[in-house]
Amino acid sequence: MLPDQPVIPMLSSLLQQLGLHPTRVSPVHGGDINQVFKVFKGDQAFFIKINEAAAFPGIMEKEARGLEALRIESLFKIPAVEAVGEWQGLQWLLLEWLTPAPRQTDFWKRFGEALAHQHLLKQSAFGWTEDNYIGRLPQSNRTHANWTDFYIQERIRPLVQVLVDTKQFSTEMLNRLEKLHAVIENEFPTEAPALLHGDLWSGNFSCTGDGYPTIFDPAVYAGHREMDIGMTQLFGGFDSSFMDAYQFYYPLENNWRKRLPLTQLYPILVHAALIGGHYVNEARSIIAAY
Structure with a gap:
């Protein structure tokens, strides 16, 4: 996990560097080793997870490549990788936001x-x-x-x-x-x-x-x-x-x-x-x- 410090201002700065210019950033429940957020740009939403770059070296890029491998010919809806990288000691993975919903009968x-x-x-x-x-x-x-x-x-x-x-x-x-x-x-x-x-x-x-x-x-x-x-x-x-x-x-x-x-x-x-x-x-x- 990230050290004790204001995470959302750091994240907002990162997103600005990516040219995303978010209108709102909200924490998401469920992160284990990473901190995870829902990011809004107008009506469009994204999912981002962040951690210290030194904590688990390369974990975000490896996950991104794993997701892309699963997306090939998949019948699952796999979140698309929007961007992945490192910035000022952070590593991050930006994904398509897939809105969860109740399970249907099939x-x-x-x-x-x-x-x-x-x-x-x-x-x-x-x-x-x-x-x-x-x-x-x-x-x-x-x-x-x-x-x-x-x-x-x-x-x-x-x-x-x-x-x-x-x-x-x-x-x-x-x-x-x-x-x-x-x-x-x-x-x-x-x-x-x-x-x-x-x-x-x-x-x-x-x-x-x-x-x-x-x-x-x-x-x-x-x-x-x-x-x-x-x-x-x-x-x-x-x-x-x-x-x-x-x-x-x-x-x-x-x-x-x-x-x-x-x-x-x-x-x-x-x-x-x-x-x-x-x-x-x-x-x-x-x-x-x-």
């Missing part, structure tokens, strides 16, 4: 169809063109030819190592990863890499005024599509008709529910590293179960 059908369509946009390798972030944590996206190597080396092992280094895991947990590697290799169906949102929980989607689902705050990478599905089932907030629609357009392979603990291990490890508490025990239990 919202979840549209959501399931849109996610299935996104996952059908196959990618060339597991990983991404650059590292990025999931929440406050750096996310390694070094590419791999197969899912198991990517998941263990770029997702699970780094966070298990963090928990070992902070004395929340014993070193035995690192030794268990060889067995977990074999389990993942045997359990996950072989599929081409899919374009993933990467952090698809209920706080990162909404409904627009025209009834379309919108997704935002991504942690984009190319991975196994069941990772996004696992996130939708982890913290709640997704109606069962969402899965019905997804399954209609792009059916999951058999036993996908059995694999949920494996897909949810990564976000649970993220929470364990950031928050600790019961998430540490949950992650330990999943790993120990195999």
Whole structure:
């Protein structure tokens, strides 16, 4: 977060530099690591998030590129990137404002169809063109030819190592990863890499005024599509008709529910590293179960 100082005057100066000349700036509820605002220029509205440039280097530009990747052929309404950059120690991301609205009767059908369509946009390798972030944590996206190597080396092992280094895991947990590697290799169906949102929980989607689902705050990478599905089932907030629609357009392979603990291990490890508490025990239990 930004240091204690008048943020809106700083933001107004930044917007003036961009030539936006706002008529009103209002804080928006819900920012986690960033401060977020709704900016008015006459009747037109924009969304802007800002942070210190040194706090999470490059996080705004990486998010902007992730959003642009998701916008390609998307059935979701993805907010357009208006501008992104740094100014006087700040980094900022200016987006199209999408007015939230109550969900219509076909919202979840549209959501399931849109996610299935996104996952059908196959990618060339597991990983991404650059590292990025999931929440406050750096996310390694070094590419791999197969899912198991990517998941263990770029997702699970780094966070298990963090928990070992902070004395929340014993070193035995690192030794268990060889067995977990074999389990993942045997359990996950072989599929081409899919374009993933990467952090698809209920706080990162909404409904627009025209009834379309919108997704935002991504942690984009190319991975196994069941990772996004696992996130939708982890913290709640997704109606069962969402899965019905997804399954209609792009059916999951058999036993996908059995694999949920494996897909949810990564976000649970993220929470364990950031928050600790019961998430540490949950992650330990999943790993120990195999």
